[in-house]
Amino acid sequence: MVVLATKCYVEGDARDRALDGMNSLVANDVGDLDVDWQVGVRDDDFVQVDVTGEDATVARNVLAETWGEVVAHDGGLEAGEEYVGTLESWDDVGFTLDAGVDVFVPADELGLGVGSPEQVVERFGLVQHLPLRFVYGGDAGDEDAEPSRLADAERDRLYDWQRGDGRVNVNSATRGETRATVNRAGHAQDIVTVERLGLLEQSIVCAEGTDPPGLLAAIGSYLPAEMRCVV
Secondary structure: OEEEEEEOOOOHHHHHHHHHHHHHHHHHHHOOOOOEEEEEEOOOOEEEEEEEOOOHHHHHHHHHHHHOEOOHHHOOOOOOOEEEEEEEEEEOOEEEEEOOOEEEEEHHHOOOOOOOHHHHHHHHOOOOOOEEEEEOOOOOOOOOOOOOEEOHHHHHHHHHHHHOOOEEEEEOOOHHHHHHHHHHOOOHHHEEEEEEOOOOEEEEEEOOOOOHHHHHHHHHHHOOOOEEEEO
16 A cells, blocks of 8 residues: 555545546556556545555555655654655744644745745745645654755745746646636636646646736636635
């Protein structure tokens, strides 16, 4: 079994659609290997994939590399190592990520410029449950522990978002649902693509000349999701 660093937190029909989509994504990742798999969801909403077959170890490694792996329940996090956690909350003093256990990243360790964590969230268009890479500092009870921080690759990715033509980030929707919503709102020509950030977190990449806040306003009534712009 491998626990992926992405969550399924919707209910009802939306949950069924999300898990059907996840099954297709797993098939794309490992379908050529000699394995069988079953997609499920843990009590804490993280997606887990039970993998069996001759190539099971290879398949688990591929899925962990593609999505990130939650390992906290399998022996804990190691100081200085890089992991993926989902953005659960933020306040005046930092971010709280869920990596199987709560990991606190102080504001000074975000590395995303000036401003409070809330201002960083708004500036970079971050939505709840977004998977983020971080370097674990150590157990908070350890006097020698360093603070956890966002990984350099994560900081680079977020700054790259700002260098483009703008984005609208959403949660609570699959990539297919997000793309269909943009089409239904009549704005297919205003975007380049919908980039998958997690199972239910997507980034709508705007075409040159598209106003991200205007696009958000146009599609907001069609998509019951948290949305933020990157401009």
